[in-house]
Amino acid sequence: MGDLMLAEGGTFVPPGAKDFFLPPIFGGVTKPMVLVVLSVVIIAVFFLLATRSFKLVPSRFQFIAESIYDIGRNTIAREQIGGKDFKPFVPMIVTLFTFVLVNNLFGIIPIVQFPTMSHIGFPLALSLFVVYPVYHYVGFKRHGFTGYLKNQLFPPGAPKAVYLLLTPIEFFSKFVMNPITLAIRVFAAMFAGHLILLVFTLAGEFLLLEAGPLLKPVSLLSFAFAIAMTFLEALVQVIQAYIFALLSASYIGMALASDH
Amino acid sequence: MVLAQAAVDINPGLALIGYGLGAIGPGIGVGLIWAAVINGTARQPEARGPLMGIAWTTFVLVEVLALIGLVLYFLASAPAA
Numbered sequence: 001m002g003d004l005m006l007a008e009g010g011t012f013v014p015p016g017a018k019d020f021f022l023p024p025i026f027g028g029v030t031k032p033m034v035l036v037v038l039s040v041v042i043i044a045v046f047f048l049l050a051t052r053s054f055k056l057v058p059s060r061f062q063f064i065a066e067s068i069y070d071i072g073r074n075t076i077a078r079e080q081i082g083g084k085d086f087k088p089f090v091p092m093i094v095t096l097f098t099f100v101l102v103n104n105l106f107g108i109i110p111i112v113q114f115p116t117m118s119h120i121g122f123p124l125a126l127s128l129f130v131v132y133p134v135y136h137y138v139g140f141k142r143h144g145f146t147g148y149l150k151n152q153l154f155p156p157g158a159p160k161a162v163y164l165l166l167t168p169i170e171f172f173s174k175f176v177m178n179p180i181t182l183a184i185r186v187f188a189a190m191f192a193g194h195l196i197l198l199v200f201t202l203a204g205e206f207l208l209l210e211a212g213p214l215l216k217p218v219s220l221l222s223f224a225f226a227i228a229m230t231f232l233e234a235l236v237q238v239i240q241a242y243i244f245a246l247l248s249a250s251y252i253g254m255a256l257a258s259d260h
Numbered sequence: 261m262v263l264a265q266a267a268v269d270i271n272p273g274l275a276l277i278g279y280g281l282g283a284i285g286p287g288i289g290v291g292l293i294w295a296a297v298i299n300g301t302a303r304q305p306e307a308r309g310p311l312m313g314i315a316w317t318t319f320v321l322v323e324v325l326a327l328i329g330l331v332l333y334f335l336a337s338a339p340a341a
Binding site: 016017181184185187188189191192239240242243246247 | 316317320323324327328330331334
């Protein structure tokens with residue numbers, strides 16, 4: 001971001017997509033790579049520490065870990081997949097939830113300040129290589145090849161002529177759009193959120209340091225908005241993590257569901 | 261008399277107008293969702309929990325359309341080749 005600030009004549013250069021390409025730290029290792037590995041380490045250490053001495057009446061630390069696990073298991077997995085066959089998927093759902101959550105929260109933590117999901121590759125990898133194979137594989141395994149396709153592409157209970165329109169839409173939605181929108185949802189939310197924070201913070205810095213003296217008080221307004229948007233961003237990040245896990249569980253549930 | 265001028269790049273402007281138009285639909289949709297939550301909670305305050313759950317689930321589905329619009333703005337605002 002160094003080349004942003006002092007353009008010729010001191011005009012403000014608004015942040016854009018180029019601000020998301022960070023220089024490598026050493027070798028080919030860039031900041032998002034380090035953050036992803038760091039998030040895994042943080043989650044693993046957190047859960048290992050919290051469950052080191054299991055008590056029946058949990059300590060506060062254990063209670064937090066149990067609450068996170070409970071959200072993934074009951075609120076997300078059991079509700080979306082159904083009480084009968086949700087248990088094998090609980091680890092994956094809890095992992096997706098905590099992984100996306102920690103990586104999103106990196107966007108507002110002071111030193112780090114970069115949501116790794118704002119690079120399209122990370123949510124795309126999660127969506128295309130984890131969620132997409134799992135829910136189709138589970139569907140094929142339960143219903144068989146033709147059974148699964150018939151179940152998904154020809155949902156029962158519609159008049160015959162509607163299938164001409166319904167089947168291509170269902171196919172396009174379930175096999176093409178679902179993984180793409182699952183990735184784009186969290187990517188665009190993190191991208192837009194980080195961009196908003198950049199705009200207010202950089203504008204505040206510019207107004208404070210380089211604008212004329214009459215404009216300097218306006219920088220206070222800009223910084224105040226940056227703080228407000230940070231809180232909003234925190235809410236959006238938690239919601240996006242929750243929704244990512246929720247929709248993954250929902251796709252698995254829909255693949256497993258027999259004819260209603 | 262036409263003076264020779266440097267070509268003005270209107271791609272980012274058009275892309276922004278496109279995004280603005282495209283954000284109308286999701287805006288209305290999100291408003292409808294939360295209006296339903298408010299109405300439902302007003303009629304039956306005990307239903308607030310499940311209604312909020314449904315609200316967040318459907319909100320993200322509608323919001324993704326506006327977010328796709330934002331992404332497409334950045335793709336479409338590339339300078340005219």
